[in-house]
Amino acid sequence: MEDNTKQLKGILVGCGFMGGMHAQIYKSLPNVELVAAVDGRIAESKEKLEKLGCPAPVFAELSEALAAVDCDFVDVCMPTFLHKNYAIEAVEAGKALFCEKPLALSMEEADAILSAAKANGTFAQVGHCLRFWPEYMRFMKYHKSGDGGKLLSLSLVRRAGRPDYGIENWLNDESKSGGAALDLHIHDTDFVLALLGQPNSVKSSVTRDYSGPVHVFSLMEYDGLTICSEGGWNYPKNWGFQMAFHAVYENAVLDFDSANGKGLTICQGEEAPTPLDVVQTDAGESQSGEGNVSDLGGYLNELKYFAKCLSEGVPPAIATLEDARESLALTLKEIELGEKAGS
Numbered sequence: 121m122e123d124n125t126k127q128l129k130g131i132l133v134g135c136g137f138m139g140g141m142h143a144q145i146y147k148s149l150p151n152v153e154l155v156a157a158v159d160g161r162i163a164e165s166k167e168k169l170e171k172l173g174c175p176a177p178v179f180a181e182l183s184e185a186l187a188a189v190d191c192d193f194v195d196v197c198m199p200t201f202l203h204k205n206y207a208i209e210a211v212e213a214g215k216a217l218f219c220e221k222p223l224a225l226s227m228e229e230a231d232a233i234l235s236a237a238k239a240n241g242t243f244a245q246v247g248h249c250l251r252f253w254p255e256y257m258r259f260m261k262y263h264k265s266g267d268g269g270k271l272l273s274l275s276l277v278r279r280a281g282r283p284d285y286g287i288e289n290w291l292n293d294e295s296k297s298g299g300a301a302l303d304l305h306i307h308d309t310d311f312v313l314a315l316l317g318q319p320n321s322v323k324s325s326v327t328r329d330y331s332g333p334v335h336v337f338s339l340m341e342y343d344g345l346t347i348c349s350e351g352g353w354n355y356p357k358n359w360g361f362q363m364a365f366h367a368v369y370e371n372a373v374l375d376f377d378s379a380n381g382k383g384l385t386i387c388q389g390e391e392a393p394t395p396l397d398v399v400q401t402d403a404g405e406s407q408s409g410e411g412n413v414s415d416l417g418g419y420l421n422e423l424k425y426f427a428k429c430l431s432e433g434v435p436p437a438i439a440t441l442e443d444a445r446e447s448l449a450l451t452l453k454e455i456e457l458g459e460k461a462g463s
């Protein structure tokens with residue numbers, strides 16, 4: 121049978137930790153070809169892409185890459201403070217946009233991206249990867265099934281050793297990354313919004329250090345339900361990484377902790393906790409050896425979905441620019457409330 125899947129050409133903007141992950145995923149998608157990359161470190165990026173098996177010409181500027189190659193989409197994996205300019209340049213050139221999370225550092229920047237995308241009819245998606253992470257997707261599916269009865273409480277954590285792998289240590293500079301609140305904790309804020317929508321009220325406490333809001337503790341109230349969400353990276357560099365959730369339903373408890381190796385479990389009635397079936401990908405691990413997460417599964421799912429939407433000519437409906445704007449707004453509110461509470 122003839123394969124009508126549209127072939128897609130992409131420009132990768134930023135070849136660091138995340139750019140390396142995305143390049144490996146594009147290599148595994150049969151209908152996507154990385155035709156160019158953009159990075160200030162041209163020689164290192166070229167060498168890295170070659171090593172990862174996805175060679176492409178590397179340019180210092182996106183304008184040069186856009187002039188040199190034809191493409192369908194631009195994937196922005198630059199440090200967050202650079203997202204706005206690259207994203208707007210891409211959409212104004214008429215390209216579809218994948219932009220890493222957080223979309224931007226401020227609502228003004230986010231709104232500028234949204235209005236440029238609206239004006240250009242851009243198909244866009246943001247890297248809020250928990251919406252595509254196998255265990256979190258399964259949790260979402262379980263929640264929607266209603267099988268557990270009412271959700272009574274939910275705790276989420278995301279903890280990491282101090283990230284020192286960002287080029288020029290940009291992650292520990294609030295003016296570039298927004299600190300752990302906007303870079304790390306926003307993942308769970310976004311997931312809570314995807315699962316439950318806007319809370320009725322929020323209380324937060326924030327620990328601050330030289331790198332900005334470094335550890336966030338939030339309580340979000342819904343009708344008859346409390347969410348406790350915590351995220352921080354002020355742990356020793358080699359402490360590791362942990363993401364976890366614990367959902368208490370009337371008739372079941374769901375547990376996932378990336379640090380305990382048990383996968384996603386469910387506990388019901390008199391039974392001991394048993395594994396819940398999770399659809400894992402065969403994406404494997406990142407080969408570039410950077411960053412604090414190497415499992416490619418969630419990233420594969422999100423980019424596969426993005427490519428599927430583009431090739432079918434439908435706008436992505438998961439992790440949209442509007443979703444990312446809401447997640448940014450709520451995380452900024454958590455920071456503001458936390459700082460008021462501490463003053």
Ligand SMILES: NC(=O)c1ccc[n+]([C@@H]2O[C@H](COP(=O)([O-])OP(=O)(O)OC[C@H]3O[C@@H](n4cnc5c(N)ncnc54)[C@H](O)[C@@H]3O)[C@@H](O)[C@H]2O)c1
Pocket residue numbers: 134135136137138139158159160161180197198199200202220221222247248249285286287290303411
């Ligand atoms: N979805 C996730 O789970 C996840 C995980 C990690 C990072 N991220 C996001 O991905 C984005 C990139 O993060 P990273 O960890 O890959 O960063 P990184 O520091 O590893 O890589 C950034 C790349 O951008 C290039 N660069 C930096 N400043 C530049 C400039 N002024 N001009 C040209 N090139 C420049 C660097 O040379 C480097 O290759 C960030 O927005 C981050 O929040 C998302």
